[in-house]
Amino acid sequence: MKKLLINLFFILSISTSVFCQIEEKMKDEGVVSGVIYKNGGEIEGYIKMTGMAYTNEEWFPAPWQFQSGIKFIPKDVFEKNEKIKNKFYEKYGAKDCDGYRYDTLVYESVKYADMSAVGMNMLPKKMFMRKVSEDKISLYHYFNTPPAVVSGSEGFEPYYLECANILFVYRIGKDGKLKLVNDLNIEKELSDCPMVLEKQSKGEYKIVGSKEESSGFNKLVNxxxxxxxxxxxxIEDYNQNCK
Incomplete structure (x- = not known):
């Protein structure tokens, strides 16, 4: 029994040491644990940290970076090589896989056209988009991308701040078209759910107003x-109560 306990302690000590070494290596290389989803399977590994942009001697969140491409290194390659070289990393774009997991965040390869403003974004293109819920109506996070060149003393800062704002995108069913939640026509697209239509008609979906039926003005504001x-x-009501 004593020998067994000693062996278990020895194995645990080795496992802890290896884990600590990998953690330190991840920190040195600037990577997080990740998974590539491809052809119905998963490839475990590590992804180069992204999602931050630098301007005017300050760092800013840059969530739009997750939508383009990532640098990935397979788990076995990362863990068996003492020195990690740039050539070990593989580049993945939205056309190369079905999606990926960056730490705990899941991104799906989708085709999306941003119809909110006239411009090149109106053309459908493949990109990664973070999936935040999967249901009869699924939700995603989308971010505008700042321009490549700007002028003025403020530099990129106002663009980075603006583009960090979340735009919710929805998809009805598995094969529905991705659209901005802001463009959802409740009366037309959710017409198969009378309860939702009734609540919308009465102004019960509200941010401002009393608990009772909203006034005409409050309906307009909401x-x-x-x-x-x-x-x-x-959408939440539809997912919980409708077919």
Missing amino acids: NSVFREEVRLQA
């Missing part, structure tokens, strides 16, 4: 100023 929030409430 469906204009707080349009996205109201539609997220309707």
Whole structure:
């Protein structure tokens, strides 16, 4: 029994040491644990840290970076090589795989056209988009991308701040078209759910107003100023109560 306990302690000590070494190596290389989803399978490994942008001697969150491409190194390659070389990393774009997991965040390869403004973004293109919920109506996070060149003393800062704002995107069913939640036509697209239509008609999806039925003015405010929030409430109701 004593010998068994000694062996277990020895094995545990080795496992802890290896884990600590990998953790230190991840920190030195600037990677996080990750998975590539491809052809119905998973490839475990590590992904180069991304999601931060630098300007005017400050770092800013840059969530739009996750939508383009990532640098990935397979688990066995990372852990068996003492020195990691750039050639060990593989580049993955949205056309190369079905998606990926960056630490705990899941990104899906999708085709999306941003119809919110006239420009090149109106053309459908493949990109990674973070999936935040999967249901009858699934939700994603989308971010605008800042321009490559700017002028003015403020530099990129105002663009980075603006582009870090989350835009919710929805998909009805597995094969539905991805659209901005802000553009959801509740009466038309959720017409198969009378409960949602009734609550929308009465103004019960609200950000402002009392607990009772909203006044005409409050309905207008909720469906204009707080349009996205109201539609997220309707989507939640639909997922919980409708077919």
